[in-house]
Amino acid sequence: MRVYLLLMLVAAAVTFLTTPFARWVALKTSAISAVRSRDVHLVPTPRLGGLAMLIGMVVAVLLASRMPFLSGVFEPGEVSQVWGIVGGAAIVCGLGWADDKWDLDWVTKLAGQVLAAGFMALQGVQLISLPIAGTTIPSSRMSLVATVLVVVVAMNAVNFVDGLDGLAAGLIAIGGTAFFLYTYRLTAEATPDDFASLASLMLAVMVGVCVGFLPHNFHPARIFMGDAGSMLIGLVMAGAAITVTGNVQPDVMTGAQALPAFITLLLPVAVLTLPLLDMGLAVIRRLAAGKSPMAPDRMHLHHRMMDLGHSHRRAVVILYVWTAVFAFSAAALVLWDWEIVLVWTTVFVVVALLATLGPLRHRGRFLDDDVALSGQVPKVPAGVGAPVTAQSADATPIKETIE
Known part of the structure; x- marks a missing residue:
């Protein structure tokens, strides 16, 4: 555990220290x-935080490759998977950088996402079986397609929810922590x-990297992670979920605790509950209205939180709470019987509902946006026209579908 915590600290420190460089x-x-009428942020803001996140990831993985404790991860048969995930992250970071600057069309962006997911799959990070009654994907072609689909959906789900300062980084940091504890316990048992x-x-x-980036990104943000960052953490989340499916041994767990062993995709889905819900509701809402699912609107979950009367920061923190409820409830199934988990999950759901719909909406100053925003407008280089794209979850009609 101490080795993983050290690597987490290194990734956070490097990301924190390199974020000003990424902003430059x-x-x-x-x-x-x-800044447009439907956007939440009030001033033009740099959006290349994903570059610092990639640097933090690469430095931490390079350090891990020199640690005897993790030598098994970097053995000849396994090392390609490590660099498959890192390489895929580098590809989507470059793609996001290009999209943030030139506003790529959806075909180009989707092609880049498929390329990154395909690269990762060809390096061995590929869905071969599903932990549901020993289901095996029948062919290598179907395995490749399934892998690419899972990775692309995860990237776009995270990108879609990245609509408030600090929201995506915080959600993934919280959900990723629960997922980490789950995989660590699973490995210890196996x-x-x-x-x-x-x-x-x-x-x-x-x-x-999410924790290291968050101080720069929490409201009022000095920099956004942009498409480069949101797609990067979505790809890593999907890669981790795929690799853990091959490490499950249901016989090491018994009774009610066998549930997460048979359904190892339970926790990744729990971590991404809010992003997936937001994306699904948006598609249904727009199709029901006779619009293209690519059409932008201001009805995302985070917009609805603010419409309820919550401040920017309070809306973000409450969505953190919901993510923690979903993710840690799923992770708790490896430790306690489902009856106990259900009772405590119900308690925390009630608390989250009270925070969401209770008097905090209109009374008190808890996490009010009472910070001064003066001096937040960045200097735009001479000769550059209108800054491109908005916060990644709510940009152009095309971007919103792919994101």
């Missing part, structure tokens, strides 16, 4: 979000003599 690069390359796990490694690093 964003200003120099005009990767800046404009191989008591070797706690090295690719899934645990990548989740620890992902949580670290």
Whole structure:
């Protein structure tokens, strides 16, 4: 555990220290979000935080490769998976940078996402079986398609929810922590003599980069993670979920505790509950209205929270609470019987509902947006026109579908 915590700390520190550099690069390359009527942010803001997140990830993984504790993860037969995830993250980071600067069309962006997911799959990070009654995907082609689909959906779900300062980074940090604890416990049960796990490694690093980026991104944000960051953490989350499916041994758990062993995708889905729900509701809402699912609107979950009367920061923190309820309830199934988990989940759901719909909406000053925003407007390089794109969850009609 101490090794993973060290890597998490290193990833956080490197990301925190390199984020000002990423902000400088964003200003120099005009990767800046404009302000439009449906946007929540009030001033043009650099949006290349994903670059710092990638740097933090690479440094932490390089350090991990030199640690004897994790030597099993970097053995010849396994090392390609590690660099498959890192390489895929680098591809989507570059893609997001290009999209933030030039506002790519949806075909180009989708092609880049498929390329990144395909690269990761070809390096061995691929769905071969599902932990549901020993189901095996019947062909290598179907396995590749399933892998690409899972990765692309995860990237776009995270990108879609990235609509408030600090929202995506905080949600993934909280959910990723629960997922990390799950994979660590699963590895300890399966191989008591070797706690090295690719899934645990990548989740620890992902949580670290999110935590390191959050101080720069919490409201009022000085920089957004942009498409480069949201797609990066979505890809890593999907990669970790895929790699852990091959490490489940249902015979090591008995009774009610066998549930997460048979359904190892339970926790990734729980972590991404809010992003997936937001994306699904948006598609249904727009199709029901006779609009294209690509049509932008201001009816995302985070917009609805603010419409209820919550401040920007309070809306973000309450969505953190909901993510913690879903993610840690799923993770708790490896420790306690489902009856106990159900009771406590019900209690915390009630607390979250009270925070969401209770008097905090209109009374008190808890997490009110009482900070001064003066001096937040970045300098745009001379000769650059209107800054491109908005916060990644609510940008152009095309971007919103792919994100």
